[in-house]
Amino acid sequence: MRRCRNCGVPVYVSRGLIWHENGVVVQRRDPDHRMLFNESENLDHLFAGIEEIIGLPLEHIVIESKRRETREYVEKLLPYPARRVARYVGLRAMIGYLGTTARAYGFGEIRLLEKRVRFREDDYVTMTVKNPHCLSFYCGENLGAWEAIDGRESRVEYEEVPPGSRNYRVTNRIGPHPVELSDRLAPPRYSYKPAMLDLERCPTCGIPRRVASCRWDLDSGIITDPETGRRMAIYGPSGLEAVLMDLETELGETIPEAVVESQRRYTRRTFRREELEGGREAVREMLAVRGLGFLSDWENGEKRLRLVLQNACLPLIMVGFFRGAYEIMTGREESGAEWEFRPDGDLVVEVTGR
Numbered sequence: 514m515r516r517c518r519n520c521g522v523p524v525y526v527s528r529g530l531i532w533h534e535n536g537v538v539v540q541r542r543d544p545d546h547r548m549l550f551n552e553s554e555n556l557d558h559l560f561a562g563i564e565e566i567i568g569l570p571l572e573h574i575v576i577e578s579k580r581r582e583t584r585e586y587v588e589k590l591l592p593y594p595a596r597r598v599a600r601y602v603g604l605r606a607m608i609g610y611l612g613t614t615a616r617a618y619g620f621g622e623i624r625l626l627e628k629r630v631r632f633r634e635d636d637y638v639t640m641t642v643k644n645p646h647c648l649s650f651y652c653g654e655n656l657g658a659w660e661a662i663d664g665r666e667s668r669v670e671y672e673e674v675p676p677g678s679r680n681y682r683v684t685n686r687i688g689p690h691p692v693e694l695s696d697r698l699a700p701p702r703y704s705y706k707p708a709m710l711d712l713e714r715c716p717t718c719g720i721p722r723r724v725a726s727c728r729w730d731l732d733s734g735i736i737t738d739p740e741t742g743r744r745m746a747i748y749g750p751s752g753l754e755a756v757l758m759d760l761e762t763e764l765g766e767t768i769p770e771a772v773v774e775s776q777r778r779y780t781r782r783t784f785r786r787e788e789l790e791g792g793r794e795a796v797r798e799m800l801a802v803r804g805l806g807f808l809s810d811w812e813n814g815e816k817r818l819r820l821v822l823q824n825a826c827l828p829l830i831m832v833g834f835f836r837g838a839y840e841i842m843t844g845r846e847e848s849g850a851e852w853e854f855r856p857d858g859d860l861v862v863e864v865t866g867r
């Protein structure tokens with residue numbers, strides 16, 4: 514895979530994505546498709562935290578939600594005649610595409626292990642994925658892409674081989690879905706305002722300097738931020754938004770509060786005080802390179818933190834993040850938050866000490 518000769522970021526990333534000056538990252542060929550460059554372990558910790566808070570397993574719902582969303586997306590991308598052709602000749606091409614995206618976007622290393630596709634009931638395809646950024650997302654996406662191409666309802670199973678290795682065998686088989694989710698509203702469309710961040714960028718490929726300073730290991734599909742030591746990945750917020758909506762529909766009204774709380778706990782465990790105390794400009798850059806929006810106001814004091822994040826997404830997760838950030842900065846054990854996500858895309862948050 515080719516890299517920028519100046520900064521080393523894969524050309525697949527700089528050609529595929531645009532980091533705008535208003536804190537929004539989008540796909541170049543589909544500017545309505547928003548993306549994030551975010552801590553990859555955030556997803557696993559978020560779901561594990563919600564499971565712990567509500568005491569119920571989530572994985573089957575997360576996988577099914579991602580399957581449905583990915584199938585819809587691929588079906589929109591590839592019209593039916595193209596999918597019919599792909600059914601016969603395209604499985605390897607699809608896996609090749611998934612593997613390339615995975616390595617460039619930090620999803621781990623994906624390989625085809627074996628397959629039997631004879632258009633019978635015992636057809637299957639087995640892939641291996643090593644160090645996935647989020648196993649349930651991978652399972653759902655892999656299944657949704659397979660279904661869009663194959664056309665038949667299928668289910669997924671996985672096994673860690675050997676146990677503890679973070680190397681998984683993931684098999685799709687023909688058969689009914691273990692859960693059927695209720696219909697839900699479409700995930701929110703994001704509203705954007707212009708802003709001028711003036712991000713420092715690589716003069717060759719245009720990737721922001723903070724992103725380009727990360728290490729892309731293209732063999733293993735792992736992106737590491739050397740400043741924080743944390744693993745990063747590129748994924749869309751709307752898929753996560755849809756998963757959170759499905760969890761709320763299936764499991765009830767306690768979910769939004771559990772999302773905020775889980776993200777608060779993750780932030781407290783993960784972020785360091787130095788990362789948050791650089792003032793508005795530093796926090797603004799941190800959020801913008803992640804594609805999380807444009808921090809227009811930031812009043813940070815001992816008693817309260819008040820902020821406005823323009824072009825926001827994932828409001829529950831952001832409120833949890835800001836509560837955790839406030840607690841880290843003030844050394845408090847607890848906080849409360851009042852917040853509003855406005856139709857123009859502004860997320861207004863006020864965190865106070867308890």
Ligand SMILES: [Zn+2]
Binds near residue numbers: 518520716
């Ligand atoms: Zn570059």
